[in-house]
Amino acid sequence: MEILDKAIADFGFRQMVLWSADDVAARWGLSPQEAAVLRGRLRDELEKLPVPVEPADRQREHARFVGLIAQGMKK
Amino acid sequence: MSDRLKGKVALVTGGASGIGRATCLLFAREGAKVVVADRNQPGGTETVRLIHQKAGEAHFVQVDTSNATQVEGMVRQTVERFGRLDVLLTAAAILIITPPLAESSERDWDMTMDIDLKGVFLSMKYAIPEMLRGGGGSIINISSVSGIRGNVGSVAYGVAKAGIIHLTTIAAEQYTAKGIRVNCVAPGPVDTPQMRGSTGSTEEFRRVEASVPMKRAARPEELANAILFLASDESSYVSGVTFSVDGGQRAAAK
Numbered sequence: 284m285e286i287l288d289k290a291i292a293d294f295g296f297r298q299m300v301l302w303s304a305d306d307v308a309a310r311w312g313l314s315p316q317e318a319a320v321l322r323g324r325l326r327d328e329l330e331k332l333p334v335p336v337e338p339a340d341r342q343r344e345h346a347r348f349v350g351l352i353a354q355g356m357k358k
Numbered sequence: 359m360s361d362r363l364k365g366k367v368a369l370v371t372g373g374a375s376g377i378g379r380a381t382c383l384l385f386a387r388e389g390a391k392v393v394v395a396d397r398n399q400p401g402g403t404e405t406v407r408l409i410h411q412k413a414g415e416a417h418f419v420q421v422d423t424s425n426a427t428q429v430e431g432m433v434r435q436t437v438e439r440f441g442r443l444d445v446l447l448t449a450a451a452i453l454i455i456t457p458p459l460a461e462s463s464e465r466d467w468d469m470t471m472d473i474d475l476k477g478v479f480l481s482m483k484y485a486i487p488e489m490l491r492g493g494g495g496s497i498i499n500i501s502s503v504s505g506i507r508g509n510v511g512s513v514a515y516g517v518a519k520a521g522i523i524h525l526t527t528i529a530a531e532q533y534t535a536k537g538i539r540v541n542c543v544a545p546g547p548v549d550t551p552q553m554r555g556s557t558g559s560t561e562e563f564r565r566v567e568a569s570v571p572m573k574r575a576a577r578p579e580e581l582a583n584a585i586l587f588l589a590s591d592e593s594s595y596v597s598g599v600t601f602s603v604d605g606g607q608r609a610a611a612k
Contacts (some may be wrong), residue, residue: 294555295453302397310465334555
């Protein structure tokens with residue numbers, strides 16, 4: 284959730300997730316399944332976010348991404 | 359004016375967007391063969407496409423500039439592809455927003471330092487021997503106004519950018535007499551995705567613009583013009599300087 288919050292609110296960190304997902308996964312000690320979600324669907328959706336995500340939109344985006352993560356972890 | 363870099367080979371890290379891309383396009387227009395280096399492959403290949411569209415020469419190399427092996431490979435590929443290396447621009451950087459120092463995380467510090475400072479060190483470390491082999495060159499590092507006066511929004515960013523100024527000075531002392539000029543550009547706010555993203559909201563971006571004496575952020579092309587001067591022989595007597603391109607922001611600082 285920390286990664287998700289930062290990636291939505293902070294474009295610099297989002298760049299790290301988009302282009303160095305393996306590095307982020309290693310630094311946060313993600314499980315292989317979590318890392319796969321980060322590199323896959325989550326990354327694709329983060330790339331589509333506007334720059335910046337305005338403060339008023341962050342909660343809605345957060346909820347949407349939480350749903351995507353839950354779907355990804357079920358697989 | 360054109361052909362100010364004719365016959366030269368330029369390597370640009372962070373060439374996929376923002377200042378890096380604008381400079382790649384200008385370098386190519388001025389006759390340089392350009393290696394566009396970045397982690398961001400779609401952005402980097404788009405920069406190359408834009409250069410090819412204008413009949414310029416360019417090649418993309420995917421690289422994480424904090425990884426020594428990859429940086430060494432980036433320089434090797436440049437020389438293999440175009441035969442030499444004359445100009446290095448280190449524009450690859452990230453700006454991660456952090457809470458105040460005591461709540462700031464070690465991870466954010468390390469990521470910022472790895473890319474923003476170590477990446478510049480490694481790029482210079484591997485580029486300098488090739489420049490020496492070719493008889494000299496010009497290195498331009500991108501610092502920031504944040505490297506001069508700090509950045510309260512990101513603990514590590516301003517420190518890394520200050521480190522770049524010192525790296526520039528040290529390298530200039532060590533290599534100017536050997537034919538390599540080393541300079542640094544310190545931009546104020548620039549209208550790039552990074553800048554818009556790091557301010558966190560359009561309202562805050564406008565507030566930052568209003569704080570600049572010129573009342574606007576720079577266009578990336580305005581930075582590229584300053585960088586071109588330092589890359590070209592027009593700055594043949596310039597080494598070891600930090601060139602502020604900030605719309606008067608530094609002069610106005612209290």
